[in-house]
Amino acid sequence: MSGTWxxxxxxxxxxxxxxxxxxxxGWPLVDTVRLSFxxxxxxxxEGSFVGTENFTRMLTGSNFWRALVITTLFAIVSxxxxxxxxxxxxxxxxQQFRGRTALRALMILPWALPTVVNAxxxxxxxxxxxxxLNAALTQLGLLDSYRSWLGEPGSALIALIVADCWKNFxxxxxxxxxALQAVPRDITAASLVDGAGPFNRFRFVSMPYLAGPLLVxxxxxxxxxFKVFDIIWVMTRGGPANSTRTLSILVYQExxxxxxxxxxxxxxxxxxxxxxxLAVAYAALLRKAAGAA
Amino acid sequence: xxxxxxxxxxxxxxxxLLLAVVILAPxxxxxxxxxxxxxxxxxxxxxxxxxDIDLSxxxxxxxxxxxxTGAAFIASLFNSLKVAGMATLAAIVVAVPAAWAVxxxxxxxxxxxxxxxxxxxxxxxxxxxxxxxxxxxGLLNSVFGxxxxxxxxxxxxxxxxxxxxxxxxxxxxxxxAMIDGARLDQILRLLTLPLAAPVMATSALFAFLLxxxxxxxxxxxxxxxxxxxxxxxxADLAGGRVSDYxxxxxxxxxxxxxxxLIGLVxxxxxxxxxxxxxxxx
Amino acid sequence: MLKSTRNALIGATLIGVAFTGHAHAExxxxxxxxxxxAYSEADVRAMTEAFTKANPDVKVNLEFVPYEGLHxxxxxxxxxxxxxxxxxxxxxxxxxxxTNKMLVDVTDRITDEMKKGILPGxxxxxxxxxxxxGMPWILDTKYLFYNKEILEKAGIKEPPKTxxxxxxxxxxxxxxxxxxxxxxWSWSQAEAAICDYTTLxxxxxxxxxxxxxxxxxxxxxxxxxxxxxxxxxxxxxNPNSKEFLEEDxxxxxxxxEAAFALNWTYMYNLANDPKESKVAGKVGVVPAPGVAGKxxxxxxxxxxxxxxxxxxxxxxxxxxxIVHMTSQETQxxxxxxxxPIWASSYDDPRVTKGQEELIAAAKRGLAAMYPxxxxxxxxxxxxxxxxxxxxxxxxxxxxxxxxxxxxxxSGL
Numbered sequence: 001m002s003g004t005w006x007x008x009x010x011x012x013x014x015x016x017x018x019x020x021x022x023x024x025x026g027w028p029l030v031d032t033v034r035l036s037f038x039x040x041x042x043x044x045x046e047g048s049f050v051g052t053e054n055f056t057r058m059l060t061g062s063n064f065w066r067a068l069v070i071t072t073l074f075a076i077v078s079x080x081x082x083x084x085x086x087x088x089x090x091x092x093x094x095q096q097f098r099g100r101t102a103l104r105a106l107m108i109l110p111w112a113l114p115t116v117v118n119a120x121x122x123x124x125x126x127x128x129x130x131x132x133l134n135a136a137l138t139q140l141g142l143l144d145s146y147r148s149w150l151g152e153p154g155s156a157l158i159a160l161i162v163a164d165c166w167k168n169f170x171x172x173x174x175x176x177x178x179a180l181q182a183v184p185r186d187i188t189a190a191s192l193v194d195g196a197g198p199f200n201r202f203r204f205v206s207m208p209y210l211a212g213p214l215l216v217x218x219x220x221x222x223x224x225x226f227k228v229f230d231i232i233w234v235m236t237r238g239g240p241a242n243s244t245r246t247l248s249i250l251v252y253q254e255x256x257x258x259x260x261x262x263x264x265x266x267x268x269x270x271x272x273x274x275x276x277x278l279a280v281a282y283a284a285l286l287r288k289a290a291g292a293a
Numbered sequence: 294x295x296x297x298x299x300x301x302x303x304x305x306x307x308x309x310l311l312l313a314v315v316i317l318a319p320x321x322x323x324x325x326x327x328x329x330x331x332x333x334x335x336x337x338x339x340x341x342x343x344x345d346i347d348l349s350x351x352x353x354x355x356x357x358x359x360x361x362t363g364a365a366f367i368a369s370l371f372n373s374l375k376v377a378g379m380a381t382l383a384a385i386v387v388a389v390p391a392a393w394a395v396x397x398x399x400x401x402x403x404x405x406x407x408x409x410x411x412x413x414x415x416x417x418x419x420x421x422x423x424x425x426x427x428x429x430x431g432l433l434n435s436v437f438g439x440x441x442x443x444x445x446x447x448x449x450x451x452x453x454x455x456x457x458x459x460x461x462x463x464x465x466x467x468x469x470a471m472i473d474g475a476r477l478d479q480i481l482r483l484l485t486l487p488l489a490a491p492v493m494a495t496s497a498l499f500a501f502l503l504x505x506x507x508x509x510x511x512x513x514x515x516x517x518x519x520x521x522x523x524x525x526x527x528a529d530l531a532g533g534r535v536s537d538y539x540x541x542x543x544x545x546x547x548x549x550x551x552x553x554l555i556g557l558v559x560x561x562x563x564x565x566x567x568x569x570x571x572x573x574x
Numbered sequence: 575m576l577k578s579t580r581n582a583l584i585g586a587t588l589i590g591v592a593f594t595g596h597a598h599a600e601x602x603x604x605x606x607x608x609x610x611x612a613y614s615e616a617d618v619r620a621m622t623e624a625f626t627k628a629n630p631d632v633k634v635n636l637e638f639v640p641y642e643g644l645h646x647x648x649x650x651x652x653x654x655x656x657x658x659x660x661x662x663x664x665x666x667x668x669x670x671x672x673t674n675k676m677l678v679d680v681t682d683r684i685t686d687e688m689k690k691g692i693l694p695g696x697x698x699x700x701x702x703x704x705x706x707x708g709m710p711w712i713l714d715t716k717y718l719f720y721n722k723e724i725l726e727k728a729g730i731k732e733p734p735k736t737x738x739x740x741x742x743x744x745x746x747x748x749x750x751x752x753x754x755x756x757x758x759w760s761w762s763q764a765e766a767a768i769c770d771y772t773t774l775x776x777x778x779x780x781x782x783x784x785x786x787x788x789x790x791x792x793x794x795x796x797x798x799x800x801x802x803x804x805x806x807x808x809x810x811x812n813p814n815s816k817e818f819l820e821e822d823x824x825x826x827x828x829x830x831e832a833a834f835a836l837n838w839t840y841m842y843n844l845a846n847d848p849k850e851s852k853v854a855g856k857v858g859v860v861p862a863p864g865v866a867g868k869x870x871x872x873x874x875x876x877x878x879x880x881x882x883x884x885x886x887x888x889x890x891x892x893x894x895x896i897v898h899m900t901s902q903e904t905q906x907x908x909x910x911x912x913x914p915i916w917a918s919s920y921d922d923p924r925v926t927k928g929q930e931e932l933i934a935a936a937k938r939g940l941a942a943m944y945p946x947x948x949x950x951x952x953x954x955x956x957x958x959x960x961x962x963x964x965x966x967x968x969x970x971x972x973x974x975x976x977x978x979x980x981x982x983x984s985g986l
Contacts (some may be wrong), residue, residue, distance in 0.1 A: 009477075010401045013394035016387040017408065017448060024423070024445045025411045031422035042421070043652045043674055089312055095305045103309055105560060106316050112556030113320070114506045116524040117545040120531045121323050124538055128814035129826055132322055135339035145754075151762075151817030153968060170316065174564050227415040230508040234528050237642070239763030240816055241964035248509075251417040256513065256646055258953055259674070261421045268418040279413045335829055362615070365638075424650070433650075434657065516651040516658065517604060517637040532640035533609030536825055536850065 036266035042259040054266035063242075063250060064267065068274075070157065071246040075225035078161045078168070082221060083214065085165065086172025091202070093173065094180045104177070107170040115167070119234035122163035126150050126235075150236050153243035160244055164231055172217050179213045180206055219282045226275055247271045323549075326542035327351070334538050350543035366544065368518040369526040373548075375436045376511075376522055377504035380443035384451045384500050385493060387444075392455035393485065397464060405456060408449045416509050419445060427514055434516045442510050447500040454499060458492025459485070495562045502552050523548045601891045602633045605660040606647060609638040611820050611838045612712045612878070612912040621908060625898040632891050642764060642819075645953065652676055652885060659886035660895055662711070664765075665877050665945065666952045668702040673950040677707040678882040678889055684709075691902065695943050696915040699877040702948065708881030709900040710915045715873040715939045716773050716836045717932075719845065720858045724752055724833040733860045735870075737777055737801055740834060740863055744810040747833050755812035757805065758823045758832035761967065763960045766819050768946065769874045770836055771963055774798035776944030777865045777872030783947045788981035790959075791974070794868075799966055799973040806967050816967055828853055836862060838876060840911040842932045859932050861939035875943040913940075951985045958983040 036054055040047025058064050093104055110118070125133050126149040137143035149159045183206055191205050229248040232238065238245030238253075245253075251271065255264025326334060327350060329343040356363035395405040423442055424433070432438030462485060470480045486493075508524040515521045527548055531541050556563065607618050615638055622634050637658070639647050645667060651657035652674075663671060671677045684706060696710035718740070720733050728747045734740040744756040760766035775782070778801075780794020789795065805811040812832060814822075820837055824844060827835040828851035835841070848854040861871035880899060882892045898904060905914035909925040913936055919925045926933045947955060962980035966973045 006398055007400055010394040010398035013390035014401065014404060017391035017452060018404065020383075020387050020444055020448055021408055021411065024442060025414065025419060028419040028422035028426065029414070031425075032418055035421060041674070042424070043649060043676065092305065092308050092312060097302075097305050097309050099309065099313075103313055103316075105557060106313065108556040108560045108563070109320060109553055110316060112502070112552040113549050114524060114527075114552060116506075116508050116527050117323075117549050120527055120541055120545055121319055123531065124326065124541065125319065125322065127538075128817060129822070129829075129831070130335045130337075130339070130538070132339060132341075135337075139338060146814070148814045148817055151814060153970070166315070166319065178564055223413045227417075229416070230524075233508070233512075234531060237763065239960075239964065241763065241968055241970060242961050248415060248417050251415075253957070255417070255421050256650065257957075259649060261425075264417075265421055268415065268421070271415050272418045275413050275415060279410070335825065337829075361619075513650060516606075516647055517635060529609070529639050529643065532642055533638065536821060 032265045032268060035262055036269050038262045040261045040265075042255065042261045042264075047262055050262070054263040055270070058263060058267050058270065063245075064247075064270070066242065067245050067247045067250045070244060071226060071228070071248075074157060074161060074164075074228060074244075074246060075222055078164045079218065079221045079225050081161065081165045082169040082172050083218060085169040086217075087176050087210070087214070089169065089173035090176035090180055091206075093177050104174075107174055109170075110167045111171045111174075113167065115230045116234055118163060118167045119231040122159070122166075123150070123235045126159055151240050153241055156236055156240055156244050160232060160235060163235065164225070164228070168221060172214075172221070175213050175217050176210055179210045183209045215282075215286055219279070219286070222282070223275055223279060226278065227271075247274075323542050323545055326539050327546045329539055331537045331539055347539070350537070350540045351547075353540065354543055354547060362540075365518060366526060366547075369521050369523045370547075372436055372515075372518075372520055373505060373523040376440045376443065376520075377501050379436070379440035380447050380504045381497050381500040383440065384444055384447035385497055387448055388451040388455050388496070389486075389489075389493065392452045393459050393481070395452075396456050396459035397467075405452060409453050411445070412449050414445075416445075420510070420513055423510075424513060433514055434520045436520050439511060439514055439520055439522070440504075442514060443504050443507060446503055446507065450503065451496040451500050454496040455489070455492060458489050458496070461492075462488050491562065495559070495565075498555055498559055498563065502555065505552055600631055600633050601888050602635060603659045603886075603888060603892055603895055604635045604637065604657065605662075605895070606637050606639065606644070606651070606658045607662050608641045608644050610641040611840050612714060613908060614840075614911055617908045617911060621899055621904050622895075624904070625895055628898075629891075629894065632895070634895060648676070648883075652883065657885050658883055659888055659892040661881055661883055663708065663879055663881055665699045665875050665879070666765075666948075666956070668700060668707050668879075669948050670950045670952060671881070672702045672705070672707055675884055678884055678886070679705050680708060680882065680893065681706045683893055691917060692915050693917050693940070695875070695940055696877060698875065698945060700879040700881070708879040709896050710877055711880045711896075711900050712876075712878040712912045713915045713940060714838050714876040714878070714912060715936075715943050716769055716838060716862055716876060717842075717859050717935050717939055718862045719827060719835045719837055719841060720860070721827070721830065721833050721853055721856055722858045723853070723856045724756075724830075725858070728752055728833075733858055734834075734863050736863045736866050737774070737872075738866070741805060741808075741810055744805075744834060745808075748810060753831065753833055755809060756833035757811045757815075758818065758826045758835040759802075759811060759815040760818045760820050760823050760837070761802070761815045761963065762817050762819050762822075763964050764819060765956060765960075767960055767963050768956050769876055771798055771802065771959065772874040772944060772946050773836065773862050773872050774801055776874065776942070777863065777869050779865070779868045783949070783986070786949075786986065788955075788984055788986055791977040791981050796973060796977060797865075799963065799977060802963065803966050803973055807969070816964060839913055839932065839936070842929060843910040859935045861935050861942065869942070871938050871942050873939045873942040873944060875945045877943075949986065954983070954985040955980075958985075 037049055037051060038047035039050045093100065125131050128134065128146055128148040128151060133149065134143065134146040138146065150156050187205055191201050227248055228246055232244055232246055232249055236244045238249045251264055251267045254260055254267055325343065328346050328348060330345065330347045333340040333344055354363050354366045357367055358364060395402045427433045427438045466484060467480050470484055511522045511525045515525060527544050530544050609615055618636060622636060626632060626634055644662065648661045648663065692710065693713065696713050699710040700706050700708045718733065724747060728750050730743050730746065734743050747753055747756045759770050761770060775794050775798045778794035778797040780798055781789045783789055806813065812826065823835050823837050824841050826832050827841065828845040830852050842857060842859050845851045845857045846854050862873055864870045864872055880896045882889050886892050900915065902914060902916040902919060905916060906919050906922050906924050914925060920933060920937065949955060958980040962976035965971045966976040
């Protein structure tokens with residue numbers, strides 16, 4: 001059994017996957033690059049070569065930069081909150097208390113709820129006239145009058161982040177919990193004997209086990225948050241006054257609502273580049289973390 | 294083992310209660326809305342518990358009278374099942390050989406990382422050519438076309454999970470059988486695949502859930518009952534002329550049931566799948 | 575000889591069978607409608623059922639999307655071979671659809687009877703560049719609805735005739751503590767906000783475009799936005815209006831939480847339906863007010879038409895279906911949520927009975943309908959204006975600056 005045969009065999013086995021990937025990802029991506037240098041319309045005209053005009057127009061317009069800021073804000077805040085809440089919930093679920101098994105099982109529910117259903121649910125909760133959030137806060141005396149949660153630029157993005165967080169922090173919690181359970185009991189016991197306080201125990205005993213899985217979760221969640229579309233589409237469609245118009249929504253508008261496939265493609269490529277940079281940075285971080293561990 | 298003071302114990306229980314409320318409150322409210330009379334839901338102050346239980350929306354949505362809201366809902370339910378089912382099956386079929394090959398031949402693993410890297414591509418970067426390509430082949434507004442597009446998401450993801458699964462099956466078993474004169478296809482069929490069955494099941498479930506949840510491509514590439522999936526139907530329902538919030542909530546409850554049940558039953562497998570993929574990926 | 579004759583006969587029969595088989599083969603039409611304002615889903619289904627009963631060889635699949643998705647769905651389906659045959663389109667889209675060759679030019683199919691019988695204002699819905707791209711179907715404008723009971727309690731005898739009067743009356747209601755925010759509008763970042771804005775533009779005698787260039791940054795266009803902002807900041811307008819669509823306005827109005835509301839025809843009968851509404855029997859309707867010295871009443875052309883897509887494989891059947899849906903017979907039978915396009919319908923008791931007040935308002939409002947600009951780049955212009963309106967309402971920029979930015983971003 002020669003080495004060449006083994007690697008040829010490996011390539012043969014990978015062929016179906018690679019063929020499919022080239023058909024549904026590789027070719028479209030190349031075509032997006034081609035389109036981004038044309039003024040093609042979505043329906044009708046093929047478009048002609050316009051050089052880098054699309055890119056300059058997108059990068060010099062204020063829409064792109066504003067959407068970039070909003071997207072970054074959404075990604076950073078929601079992912080950070082998910083990580084913190086997730087780890088806290090995991091530490092809690094790792095304690096002894098009655099009903100622990102049931103609570104652990106419940107954690108899967110928000111994650112399993114389809115994103116669109118989650119968005120719809122929260123839109124109903126935030127409804128300015130008949131929503132349960134307004135009703136609950138008013139009845140508890142925390143709010144004087146009903147508020148337009150999704151209608152104010154200040155609160156709309158926060159409201160979206162809360163809805164996104166609620167769906168995603170339980171998954172982080174479950175991943176972190178699995179990691180915590182891998183911490184050998186005798187190490188915890190030894191640290192107790194050594195008189196380590198709870199903070200130090202977390203820092204030096206649990207953290208090494210948590211770091212790897214959490215970093216992966218962090219990478220995946222950040223990339224997903226950067227691509228966010230569904231929840232915003234259903235809840236605000238980018239409003240009010242475009243205060244929640246993220247990059248994906250902007251690309252949709254350009255390519256599909258305005259039918260400008262060419263400039264839409266250029267914008268999509270810019271987004272892709274940004275996500276790639278983000279991923280590369282994270283990968284370097286991961287490697288460093290792996291080296292340290 | 295750990296000495297817990299009564300104060301600490303109280304704190305833990307209180308936090309656990311808070312966490313349970315945070316997780317459950319929105320879900321319970323979704324369900325309550327689905328069974329509350331419409332008038333209760335627009336009452337001020339809001340009624341938190343239905344004055345009498347109203348199951349009419351479940352009947353409306355699950356009745357299959359031709360050209361009705363229910364028929365549209367059921368059609369999209371089946372479309373979601375078809376698309377998610379087909380895409381999952383196809384993803385597993387291409388992912389299993391690839392994942393095994395990479396697991397046993399590390400020299401080609403860079404190709405897998407390239408495939409996995411595509412996971413970070415925003416769907417908007419592929420949408421326009423995919424749209425034009427599907428149009429060219431007459432696959433717009435078709436469950437087959439949509440299932441094909443879903444492979445962009447499912448195939449890299451399942452390959453990643455499966456590779457981690459194969460990694461945990463010792464190669465020695467395979468080489469021992471090889472020495473005994475077994476052919477590769479026999480080894481895979483009789484030895485490796487049965488051992489990898491749990492991982493394959495987990496990957497398939499993940500893939501199914503991802504496809505069930507997908508909205509963006511479905512929004513762009515489907516237009517009517519022939520292919521429209523549940524997520525798009527719900528978004529349409531929520532954005533359209535429905536003065537009864539209960540109906541929207543009911544659609545949400547029904548759409549959430551399959552993944553929630555899968556999640557509850559398969560929780561352990563799903564989490565171990567994610568973490569093993571995560572740690573070793 | 576005999577054999578060949580027989581063969582020929584068999585051949586002829588087969589061909590005949592093939593032909594008749596073709597003629598009787600079921601044709602399936604796919605039609606796209608909206609689930610928002612005007613005719614209800616149930617109405618459209620019932621109208622369609624009458625058509626398929628009369629034409630058993632045609633099957634019609636109906637698809638309903640929110641208004642917000644109507645344009646994009648139509649555009650996106652254009653690429654698919656088996657897309658829609660019949661689409662509902664808003665008065666603002668024929669320019670774009672015609673430029674991109676998405677709708678069949680039906681100018682020659684329109685009969686003299688149609689030309690004479692249908693209100694001239696309705697025709698503008700389907701026209702672009704002298705050609706007609708479908709049949710008008712929904713003839714609609716925004717009316718001012720008011721809650722008679724609240725006005726009575728506030729001692730107001732007559733509903734407002736001018737926008738200033740509306741503000742005064744709303745202030746009276748607010749001051750008497752009857753309602754905190756008496757007026758409800760649909761000012762969500764959506765086309766609905768543009769319809770309200772256009773109504774005001776028409777009242778103030780403004781202009782959207784002048785020789786193809788934006789002209790809304792001054793004069794009536796600016797006055798209109800100023801009115802919206804002052805109504806919002808003074809608290810006379812329900813602040814949640816900025817996230818309302820038409821259905822939210824209806825919900826608030828029929829819950830008795832608005833004294834005034836700007837909305838389409840369909841709200842009249844729904845708000846008067848005791849099963850749906852708490853204000854049934856107390857609903858008043860008048861044309862949207864005018865501005866002293868400039869206009870008597872104001873109105874936006876919010877009409878919609880039905881057209882055949884250029885990708886349809888059954889344009890004949892599609893046209894037949896459209897003719898059925900827009901016929902006087904059909905429209906008079908379903909005149910509760912949307913009023914007919916036919917002039918003589920307004921004297922038909924089937925149409926007028928029980929909604930005399932609405933008909934009276936319609937006669938004046940429909941005559942004053944003001945168009946939104948006709949341009950293939952309408953979507954961009956509208957998106958820019960929506961942003962301007964919201965930014966001005968939220969106090970992020972002054973109305974002047976907001977409109978100037980919109981003009982720059984409009985792509986015109």
